Amino acid sequence: MEIIISDEVKAGIEGKALKVDEIKALINGAEASKDKITNGSKFLAKKKLGDVTVYADYSEEGGALKVNSVYAHKMILQDIVMDTADTEWTYVKTGAKIRKGHTNLSFMGATRSAPSLVDPASGESWLEEYLAAKTIAVAEMLFSQKRA
Secondary structure, eight states, X not given: OOEXXXXXXXXXXXXXXXXXXXXXXXXXXXXXXXXXXXXXXXXEEEEEETTEEEEEEEEEETTEEXXXXXXXXXXXXXXXXXXXXXXXXXXXXXXXXXXXXXXXXXXXXXXXXXXXXXXXXXXXEEOOHHIIIIIIHHHHHHHHHHHO
């Protein structure tokens, strides 16, 4: 299936030191394995690339896959520490309802819990863009500066 990435999204991908081909491979892998979540109108897939977890938010439009955004974080997703309520998301791979929850994240020797989308049965977690692109990015920067 064709993957459409706007110039604006491409610039964001390159600004994160990622490659467009890596994002296409992430999406193709998620499509083939069904290892993605959906809320009916869009999909969220993730893949670990080196020491970075990369997410692609995309939707199906007119027989093609349109990438809405790409984001990433260096924090390591660990265990789910809590789940509270169902969300509108479903894990395509298993058909399980995704729940609101908290997942332990580890970075540079520190571990903290953060809000996440979780599937308790599989142990999988996904961070939403608002958190990864802002709060998590600031925390990673502060930890890195402190250690420098």
